[in-house]
Amino acid sequence: MSKGTGTGLSSSLEDYLEIIHRLESxxxxxxxxxxxxxxxxxxASVTAALKxxxxxxxxxxxxxxxxxxxxxxxxxxxxxxxxxxxLHVFFRRVLRxxxxxxxxxxxxxxxxxxxxxxxxxxxxxxxxxxxxYSAEALDATYEAYTRGLDKDVGSGRNDAATxxxxx
Numbered sequence: 001m002s003k004g005t006g007t008g009l010s011s012s013l014e015d016y017l018e019i020i021h022r023l024e025s026x027x028x029x030x031x032x033x034x035x036x037x038x039x040x041x042x043x044a045s046v047t048a049a050l051k052x053x054x055x056x057x058x059x060x061x062x063x064x065x066x067x068x069x070x071x072x073x074x075x076x077x078x079x080x081x082x083x084x085x086x087l088h089v090f091f092r093r094v095l096r097x098x099x100x101x102x103x104x105x106x107x108x109x110x111x112x113x114x115x116x117x118x119x120x121x122x123x124x125x126x127x128x129x130x131x132x133y134s135a136e137a138l139d140a141t142y143e144a145y146t147r148g149l150d151k152d153v154g155s156g157r158n159d160a161a162t163x164x165x166x167x
Contacts, residue, residue, distance in 0.1 A: 007076050009056075011111035012144050014080045015039065017058060020067055021077035029066040083110040085119050090121045094128065096146060 007014060019038045023030035036046045047063070054061040058073035069077055084106050091102035 006012065006115065009076070013049060013053060014076070014111055016053060016078045017069065017073055017077040018084065020059065020069055020083055021074065033067055035067070080110060083113065086118050086125065087126045089125055093125060
């Protein structure tokens with residue numbers, strides 16, 4: 001179950017809603033095969049998840065037809081998409097992580113972070129985009145500072161604070 005998001009859904013079911021939302025937005029509809037292809041899983045696994053989402057009235061689902069989000073399902077999906085996008089932007093622009101690392105971590109963190117944290121991250125990113133400063137000077141200073149840190153990104157190495165806290 002998602003701990004911080006308040007949806008009461010597992011991260012897996014949230015992922016399904018997110019994929020269905022993205023497919024509806026980009027292709028006009030979501031089909032079981034497209035969902036399976038997007039997640040890299042079997043259609044049988046998708047069918048079981050779609051039945052679970054339909055039982056919770058989050059999607060309209062009938063075998064061999066298009067999958068559509070209900071209003072409640074769309075609300076949850078949009079929340080998941082928002083969390084993912086804010087985290088991805090934060091990881092890319094503020095932490096300056098490579099795109100694949102930012103995307104993978106946004107996907108994991110989006111299911112656990114409290115809404116207040118997402119709101120504060122969104123405010124911070126918005127502030128940094130609007131504050132009057134020399135972007136070039138800040139970028140150069142920050143790049144020089146993080147140059148030594150970049151070699152550890154994606155290596156699986158934990159920093160000392162994480163290691164010492166037992167996390």
